Amino acid sequence: MNDLRPLSELNPGDHGVIAAVHAPEELGKRLTALGFSTGRPLALVRRALLRGPLHVRLGTTDVALRMAEAAGIQVRLAAPVPA
Amino acid sequence: MKRVALVGMPNTGKSTLFNRLTGASARTGNWPGVTVELASARVLAGRHMVELVDLPGLYDLHGFSDDERVVRHFLEAAPVDALVVVLNASQLDRQLALALQVKALGLPTLVLLNMADEARRHGIRIDEAGLAAGLGLPVAALSAKLGTGQAEAVRRLASLLDAAGPARDAALREALAEDHRRESAVESLLARHVHVPPRLSDTASDRLDRVVLHPWLGLPIFFLAMLAIFQAVFLLGSPLQDGVEALFEGVRKSALEPLLAPLPDFTRGILLDGVWAGMGTVAAFVPLIVVFFFFLAAVEDSGYLSRAAFLTDSLMARLGLDGRAFVMLLMGFGCNVPALMGTRVMRDRPMRLLSMLTIPLSLCSARLQVFVFIAAAIFRPAVAPWVLFGLYVTSFLAVIVTALAFKGRFASREPFVIELPPWRAPTLRLVALRGWLEVKHFLRRATTFIFVGVVAVWLLTHLPSGAAPAGPGTIAGWIGSALQPVLGPLGIDERLAVALLFGFVAKEVVIGAFAVIYGLEGDALAGELARSMDWVAATSFMIFTLVYTPCLSAIATLRTESRSAGFTALAIAWPLGLAWAASFAFYQGMRAMGL
Numbered sequence: 001m002n003d004l005r006p007l008s009e010l011n012p013g014d015h016g017v018i019a020a021v022h023a024p025e026e027l028g029k030r031l032t033a034l035g036f037s038t039g040r041p042l043a044l045v046r047r048a049l050l051r052g053p054l055h056v057r058l059g060t061t062d063v064a065l066r067m068a069e070a071a072g073i074q075v076r077l078a079a080p081v082p083a
Numbered sequence: 084m085k086r087v088a089l090v091g092m093p094n095t096g097k098s099t100l101f102n103r104l105t106g107a108s109a110r111t112g113n114w115p116g117v118t119v120e121l122a123s124a125r126v127l128a129g130r131h132m133v134e135l136v137d138l139p140g141l142y143d144l145h146g147f148s149d150d151e152r153v154v155r156h157f158l159e160a161a162p163v164d165a166l167v168v169v170l171n172a173s174q175l176d177r178q179l180a181l182a183l184q185v186k187a188l189g190l191p192t193l194v195l196l197n198m199a200d201e202a203r204r205h206g207i208r209i210d211e212a213g214l215a216a217g218l219g220l221p222v223a224a225l226s227a228k229l230g231t232g233q234a235e236a237v238r239r240l241a242s243l244l245d246a247a248g249p250a251r252d253a254a255l256r257e258a259l260a261e262d263h264r265r266e267s268a269v270e271s272l273l274a275r276h277v278h279v280p281p282r283l284s285d286t287a288s289d290r291l292d293r294v295v296l297h298p299w300l301g302l303p304i305f306f307l308a309m310l311a312i313f314q315a316v317f318l319l320g321s322p323l324q325d326g327v328e329a330l331f332e333g334v335r336k337s338a339l340e341p342l343l344a345p346l347p348d349f350t351r352g353i354l355l356d357g358v359w360a361g362m363g364t365v366a367a368f369v370p371l372i373v374v375f376f377f378f379l380a381a382v383e384d385s386g387y388l389s390r391a392a393f394l395t396d397s398l399m400a401r402l403g404l405d406g407r408a409f410v411m412l413l414m415g416f417g418c419n420v421p422a423l424m425g426t427r428v429m430r431d432r433p434m435r436l437l438s439m440l441t442i443p444l445s446l447c448s449a450r451l452q453v454f455v456f457i458a459a460a461i462f463r464p465a466v467a468p469w470v471l472f473g474l475y476v477t478s479f480l481a482v483i484v485t486a487l488a489f490k491g492r493f494a495s496r497e498p499f500v501i502e503l504p505p506w507r508a509p510t511l512r513l514v515a516l517r518g519w520l521e522v523k524h525f526l527r528r529a530t531t532f533i534f535v536g537v538v539a540v541w542l543l544t545h546l547p548s549g550a551a552p553a554g555p556g557t558i559a560g561w562i563g564s565a566l567q568p569v570l571g572p573l574g575i576d577e578r579l580a581v582a583l584l585f586g587f588v589a590k591e592v593v594i595g596a597f598a599v600i601y602g603l604e605g606d607a608l609a610g611e612l613a614r615s616m617d618w619v620a621a622t623s624f625m626i627f628t629l630v631y632t633p634c635l636s637a638i639a640t641l642r643t644e645s646r647s648a649g650f651t652a653l654a655i656a657w658p659l660g661l662a663w664a665a666s667f668a669f670y671q672g673m674r675a676m677g678l
Contacts, residue, residue: 027498033092033142034500035177049298052397055503059176060205062503064393066400069498 003077007044007054008070015043015078022072035061036073084125085244086134086162090154090185091169092178093140094504096197098122100169100227101137102516104237109137109520119153129241136161139430144184150430158188165191165243172202172209172224175277180269182218191247192220193240199224199232201505205286213276228510288505295387301394308387309413312378316371317417317448323370331363349548353541361537364589365530368420368636372525373518375414375421380517382410383428384509389501396499402483403490405429405499408438412482415445419637423644424521430497437493439641440654441485443633444661446478449591454625456594460609461621470622474629481630481661489657525640532639540588544581544599553599559584573627573666574620583627589634619678623670630662 004019018040023031035058036042045055045062053064091097102109105124123136138157139150168185170178175196182194196202196209215222223239225232295304339359343351382388392406399405407429415422422442429435446454454474458467543559550556555564555577563580570580578600585596598604603611616624632655633641642651 027500029143029145030498030500033177033180034502045292046296046298048296048393048397049302050397053393053499055292055296055393060173060207061177062505063500064389064396064503065500066396066498069500 005075005077006071007042007056007073007075008067010044010054010075010077012044012046014075015041016075017041017078018073019076020074022074023069027069027072031069031073034063035059036063042075084132084134085164085247086136087128087165087167087240087244088136088138088157088163089167089169090138090144090181091140091197092142092171092181094502095140095169095171095174095178096227097140097169098137099513100195100197100225101135102513103227103230103233105135121157126237128237128244131241131244133240133244136163142181144181144188163190165193165240165247167193167195167240169195169197172196172199173205173207175207175209176273179272182220183268186218186220191243193236193243194218194220194222195236196222196224197227200226200229208278210276214272217272217276228507286505291506292390292503296390296393305391305394309410312382313413313417316374316378316414320371320374320417321448323374324367327366327370328363331359331366335359349545352545353538357538357541358534360541361534364537364636365526365533368418368525369522371418372421372424372522375418375425376518376521377514379414379421379425379428380514381509384507384513386504386506388428389503392499392501393503400499402486403437403493403495404434404441404486405495408434408441411438412442412445415442415447416478417448419443419445419447419633420525420640421521423637423640424525426644431495433493434495434497436645436650437486437489437495439645439650440489440493440657441482443637443641443654443658444478444481444485444630446475446629447590449589449634450629452591453586453593453628456609457612457621457625460612461616461618470625474625477626477665478629481658481665485657485661532642533635536635536639537588540585543584553581553585553596569663572671573663574616574623574670575627575666576615579616579624583631586628587632587635589636590628593628619670619673623666623673626669627662627666630658630665632659 003016010016018036018038020038021028021031021036031037040058043057045057047054051067053066054070056063056065056070089097089101101122101124104126109122109124119139121136121138123134126133126135136157138154141151141154143151144154145151166185166188168182170182182192185192194215196211199209202209209224211222211224221239221243223232223236225236227233295301297304335355339355343354346354382391388407388410391410395406395409399409408426411422411425411428414425419442422445423439426435426438426442429438451471454471458470462470540559543562544553544557546558547556550560554560559581560577562584563577566580567577570576575583581600582593582596586593597608597612601608601611612621632638638651638655641654642648645651645654
């Protein structure tokens, strides 16, 4: 199953691969510099309260970003690991 | 002398490396083409005397954040003989691109892989020689925190400078179009020379995060941590501050007063109550700034500051601020001055200015002294604590109103996408160095301004000579009477207006000013205050004192930190207006209700 979803809708613990990054130029550059580029693996570590920022892990880097910025990042979810 | 600039992403330990290489000899200064101060210092690399410049951290040489622009403008305007790119060895997957961007500038470049110790612990193996050959640049691994590999890095820099010709005129514009090609180059270099284990092991950092960033426990833990730091700063800072004050008082009593006794009253007054008191005012801030930055540097270096931003973002975003502003606001309740200096951790200028506009509204410990005295004089013991609590609430409201009123004008342009660096133990040496550099900065920048202000207020309250100090016959007295049409409707009479003029120097001086103005001290002064104003007038006066202009030291700090006379004027005028409106509403509202 290859589920495509915006990063802002992932649940903590979900992981997958970045399928696309939609962002205006300036934000796009910042995202690229922090490691958000197509094909990179990514996991949602946790969410802050009250629809606050997301804590995302990209390889060896941990990043916090707001829902608005995360909405433009499409993630192809990895198949759930059988328990 | 050769000039070498240090380039790197935030959280790579670039400044740690800079401090490690240069010790305490660094100074900050202005450079052509850029509007911010940059730290630089001289170091010896082989036979070359090198002027090492620490450039702001940047993610992308072609980016558009304030810091990224500063780096480009610096490189365009100031001739540089070589560049040192500092990369975090455990994050080469995303940082290597910056090395290639810098290489494309065509200047001699040395690549330093910092935090090599951390990378080794993560099981990351780097083939340095292969990476150097692939990049076409010399590479050295080191740990700036521990100092390992430092000598080798300096040797590499020396041989780089040996070989360097007078290369200049970097093809900066040409380099702009190259981002795309760079990406594939990174992929192939990584694939060939860097081995990263597929999933990093569950580190101690992760386990700590599970508690500290817990959805429900995270905020309470953060508040407790801040409270503990706040208490610690003042537990350590206040006795030191008292000590400095006692020292100044002792020197005055035992040496200066007898020494200056033969001088005429006026000259003696201006020397003792103007010049000497001004020096005392400046000196009293020194212990507080040292202790404050000692803790702030520890919080910053440990990685908690970015986590605070994560935790409080959903609340602070509504005010146009972020979690870092929250930390500074909270610290402002102790003393506004170091809190204003601390906003330097915020890289985005509009948000930094907005924080600096709100911090002076925090009820600092100096104002608390004044309110404790007045509340005790006017209110019953059972009521007084509630009055103080009400003033704290007023302070928070003033911050919220100010942030909401100005968040449109100081709208942050930066997207909230920040790195959460792994937890690191701060090193004592770097934390202490930070405290020392901040004090140097404060003394150099604020002294003259505070000094002139203290002397000016002394003159206002003592001229023309012969008039009773701070009495109705002095310039201050005239100003007090002239302001009556404005302050009268707030229940603030001439004498209280003169006290406010003193409070401009430092808020805690208000009580001392009462003693001079009323010619009474201690209980007698408290009794006279209770007789001369009712609780409505007293509360109105306290609200005005809480909100009106920041103290002289805070204004000096606002000016040097914002580098803008216009902003400083706004930071004085807005609280004045807000104070008037709040006191007017309270006083007239209470009177209208027949109280």
